[in-house]
Amino acid sequence: MHMAGRKQKKYKNKRKNFIREKKIYCGKEWMEVDIVPVTNIPEAGKKKTGHTCQKQQNLNDKRSKRRFLQVAHTNFSRGDYHISLTYSNAHLPSSLMEAEKTVHNYLNRVKRRMKKVTGKELKWILVTEYTPEEEEGQQMVIEGLEDKRTKPVRVHHHIIMNGGLSRDEMELLWSSTRINWKKAHDAGYRSSVDMLGFINCDRLQPDENGLEGLANYINKRKKSARKWSTSQNLEKPKEKKNDYKYSFKKIREMAKTPEDKAVWRSQYKGYEPVKIDYRYNIYTGWSIYLRLRKLPGSKCG
Numbered sequence: 001m002h003m004a005g006r007k008q009k010k011y012k013n014k015r016k017n018f019i020r021e022k023k024i025y026c027g028k029e030w031m032e033v034d035i036v037p038v039t040n041i042p043e044a045g046k047k048k049t050g051h052t053c054q055k056q057q058n059l060n061d062k063r064s065k066r067r068f069l070q071v072a073h074t075n076f077s078r079g080d081y082h083i084s085l086t087y088s089n090a091h092l093p094s095s096l097m098e099a100e101k102t103v104h105n106y107l108n109r110v111k112r113r114m115k116k117v118t119g120k121e122l123k124w125i126l127v128t129e130y131t132p133e134e135e136e137g138q139q140m141v142i143e144g145l146e147d148k149r150t151k152p153v154r155v156h157h158h159i160i161m162n163g164g165l166s167r168d169e170m171e172l173l174w175s176s177t178r179i180n181w182k183k184a185h186d187a188g189y190r191s192s193v194d195m196l197g198f199i200n201c202d203r204l205q206p207d208e209n210g211l212e213g214l215a216n217y218i219n220k221r222k223k224s225a226r227k228w229s230t231s232q233n234l235e236k237p238k239e240k241k242n243d244y245k246y247s248f249k250k251i252r253e254m255a256k257t258p259e260d261k262a263v264w265r266s267q268y269k270g271y272e273p274v275k276i277d278y279r280y281n282i283y284t285g286w287s288i289y290l291r292l293r294k295l296p297g298s299k300c301g
Contacts, residue, residue: 016040019246025238026073035246035288068228069215070237075123076160080204085157087197099155109173118164127218127228130155158218167201174199209274251286268292270300
């Protein structure tokens with residue numbers, strides 16, 4: 001028993017090194033792949049501290065932006081909307097809490113209208129952006145209103161949501177007036193509606209990089225750790241792991257030709273690589289991050 005215990009302890013403490021492939025399916029069109037080294041030994045020089053350093057904050061921000069894009073690709077595409085919302089001076093919220101309440105009331109109005117007209121459920125991603133008085137000229141993006149003591153100078157929102165209603169309907173709902181939809185097409189009536197501010201509703205127009213450009217635009221600031229919120233009915237990206245497909249030797253060979261898309265077309269048939277990111281760590285070696293788009297007519301995945 002004593003010898004068996006020693007063997008188990010020795011096996012437990014044995015260093016484990018392998019390459020993990022993690023596929024992240026973002027809806028029917030997009031897939032991301034992480035090919036990363038995995039080890040049970042902490043990196044040399046790492047120290048645990050009670051405070052998050054700037055480098056870690058930047059890493060958290062980068063991960064948050066990446067997750068934002070994955071969620072957006074999973075749930076939204078051409079035909080859906082990007083909406084920008086601002087406030088007039090008369091309706092400028094006195095606190096961030098009031099701004100959050102106002103925009104959620106707007107989402108509730110859209111939700112009720114969409115259900116009545118189309119039978120669909122509303123899906124959305126919300127980002128709130130504001131400039132604090134004490135940091136004039138700098139902008140902050142938040143979710144959850146962590147700093148409720150900060151009075152906003154100017155607050156606005158970005159929303160990505162599913163289509164179904166007309167753009168006129170979406171814009172008319174950004175008001176304090178209870179809309180009479182029988183008169184909604186009358187110019188005189190529309191001019192009498194008390195709008196909360198400016199609203200612009202555009203259809204999503206994904207390019208070869210999908211919604212990355214839009215995601216970068218509405219997440220352009222990094223003054224907060226939590227930047228965005230979503231409706232509860234969004235589909236989550238699906239993950240699949242494989243610890244046997246790649247070896248350290250194979251990854252080193254691939255790193256010699258980092259721009260070779262043909263390699264990845266053969267590895268992931270039916271997909272076209274649109275982004276290839278190689279990163280090197282002196283302790284663990286190479287990591288590779290891919291974004292791929294499914295080819296039209298492909299039955300893979």
